[in-house]
Amino acid sequence: MSPPLLLESPNRKSFPISLAPAAAEATAVVSASRLKCYMTCRRQFYFRYLLGLKKPAGAALIVGQALHRMLEIWNHARWHGDNASLATTPERFEEEWQTIVEAQPVAWKDDKDEPKQKATALRLWQAWLANPPIPVDEVPEGVEVFLEHEEVLSDRPKIVGYLDLVRAGGLLVEFKTAARSTPADELAHQHRLQLTIYALLYRESTWQQEKGFQVIQLIKTKEPKIEVFNFPPASEKDFEELDATISAFQQGVANGDFSLSPGQHCSWCDYRTECIAKVATN
Numbered sequence: 001m002s003p004p005l006l007l008e009s010p011n012r013k014s015f016p017i018s019l020a021p022a023a024a025e026a027t028a029v030v031s032a033s034r035l036k037c038y039m040t041c042r043r044q045f046y047f048r049y050l051l052g053l054k055k056p057a058g059a060a061l062i063v064g065q066a067l068h069r070m071l072e073i074w075n076h077a078r079w080h081g082d083n084a085s086l087a088t089t090p091e092r093f094e095e096e097w098q099t100i101v102e103a104q105p106v107a108w109k110d111d112k113d114e115p116k117q118k119a120t121a122l123r124l125w126q127a128w129l130a131n132p133p134i135p136v137d138e139v140p141e142g143v144e145v146f147l148e149h150e151e152v153l154s155d156r157p158k159i160v161g162y163l164d165l166v167r168a169g170g171l172l173v174e175f176k177t178a179a180r181s182t183p184a185d186e187l188a189h190q191h192r193l194q195l196t197i198y199a200l201l202y203r204e205s206t207w208q209q210e211k212g213f214q215v216i217q218l219i220k221t222k223e224p225k226i227e228v229f230n231f232p233p234a235s236e237k238d239f240e241e242l243d244a245t246i247s248a249f250q251q252g253v254a255n256g257d258f259s260l261s262p263g264q265h266c267s268w269c270d271y272r273t274e275c276i277a278k279v280a281t282n
């Protein structure tokens with residue numbers, strides 16, 4: 001049986017065949033963010049990955065990037081036996097913040113938004129330094145590790161991912177920033193595909209099973225909070241779910257399925273204007 005032609009099925013009228021190369025490219029490499037985007041809303045995936053529409057970064061993204069960067073520097077300093085607190089002073093935070101905001105357009109709400117967001121991020125960073133949930137003298141096994149699964153190893157496509165931190169014994173750590181606390185079971189469910197991808201990549205590159213996962217949430221409440229959640233290693237069922245999701249993603253894109261998934265997530269969708277205009281003219 002010949003493989004399905006890209007964009008040959010139902011949505012072809014709205015999504016022309018000229019987008020076939022972009023569709024093939026968008027599925028050639030699988031990452032947690034692509035999978036999550038497609039599974040959240042196929043139309044959003046279409047705007048972001050097929051049309052390549054760029055949008056200014058939101059304030060929440062900038063705060064997340066700044067804290068990730070400080071964590072990266074802090075972890076690297078520990079790795080090299082340097083003083084992690086001295087490497088991540090408020091002056092260094094200021095430098096990193098400037099680099100991040102100058103590298104991209106940002107959609108600040110008004111003139112007061114940037115200083116307010118910066119103060120929130122710095123408060124959170126100082127809360128981390130005052131009481132880090134990871135011992136400062138514990139040497140990491142890896143920091144910001146880029147891993148990829150080569151398609152020749154299995155039926156899976158190429159899969160890529162960045163591990164924020166690998167702690168002793170193969171404990172895979174993911175840092176998140178959030179506006180509020182999330183119950184542990186909900187958090188595990190929300191990040192299940194992403195963590196399973198990390199388990200797959202870690203196992204293939206080390207030939208050993210991960211010890212488990214740790215999700216560390218930096219919560220942007222008035223009084224900053226840091227919450228640590230531990231989860232067991234990925235199970236066979238997790239890998240089955242991952243494979244089923246990758247397959248649905250690849251087939252969906254190949255079939256030109258970029259249908260709408262309206263819901264609460266539309267409130268923070270970057271492509272709301274384009275989406276509403278497109279629906280109106282369909």
Ligand code: SF4
Pocket residue numbers: 041042043044260261262263265266269270271272275276
């Ligand atoms: S506005 Fe809603 S339905 Fe439209 S692309 Fe965004 S998430 Fe999807």
